[in-house]
């Protein structure tokens with residue numbers, strides 16, 4: 001969905017609100033509909049969230065850094081607290097702790113104490129990086145190897161994400177324990193999942209790469225929307241050298257281009273779904289809800 005389409009839908013939503021206001025001002029129905037339009041508008045404006053999942057040391061934070069193009073994450077905080085990090089666009093750098101009750105605290109000594117006491121459920125990191133206007137990233141603390149179920153923080157982060165990137169290490173990819181955790185995640189998120197085999201630089205030959213790709217495609221058939229092999233550490237390095245003459249070749253060779261292309265396709269799909277559902281609501285509003293509100297105003 002283009003920015004122009006978002007603007008057009010937003011202006012149609014506010015026109016609906018104004019019309020409701022004139023037809024059935026103060027009625028419960030008008031209030032509920034106005035709230036619904038408001039939520040729909042907020043949802044349209046917010047970039048899709050991409051969540052990085054997988055066991056420890058599978059390259060999740062490295063991919064986040066590579067996608068953003070810089071080192072930004074206080075990874076030691078979340079490694080020690082198991083609190084996911086949500087990285088989003090902000091004009092100025094910011095760090096906010098969200099607690100279980102949805103209350104947010106600017107990150108200071110008191111928030112740090114809360115975090116240490118286990119009172120935090122998500123850290124929000126705001127960065128002035130333009131790419132974060134297109135998507136937000138949730139970096140999760142790694143699952144312990146052999147863990148068969150996601151913990152509460154992780155499940156709650158999954159409910160807030162639109163696209164999942166599952167990181168698995170190329171040399172021992174897609175273990176039974178990883179499959180068990182993936183199967184337990186929300187269906188909505190699994191439908192928008194991308195499997196990334198990191199440390200692809202650890203595979204010796206092109207034949208090893210092809211074999212791994214064939215095995216993963218067979219074992220995960222229908223479970224992921226895409227698959228990429230990535231030398232993540234290399235991708236992170238290359239990403240910082242966009243001005244170099246061999247950038248495009250190196251970005252493609254390390255698997256960065258394949259990851260980026262598939263992710264962009266999934267982001268476009270998410271925006272298209274949002275547009276379809278917003279247009280469906282607008283059409284239903286025009287044919288059913290506004291006439292119903294008008295009849296309320298006539299009856300009153």
Ligand SMILES: Nc1nc2c(ncn2[C@@H]2O[C@H](COP(=O)(O)OP(=O)(O)O)[C@@H](O)[C@H]2O)c(=O)[nH]1
Pocket residue numbers: 054055056057058059060061062063142167198199200201202230231232233234
């Ligand atoms: N050689 C190689 N090292 C990697 C790759 N991805 C991550 N690493 C390294 O593996 C370590 C763990 O990576 P990290 O991103 O912190 O893993 P996380 O625990 O899943 O967030 C770091 O030292 C990375 O530099 C990769 O694709 N190739």
Ligand SMILES: [Mg+2]
Pocket residue numbers: 060061062075140141142
């Ligand atoms: Mg990490």
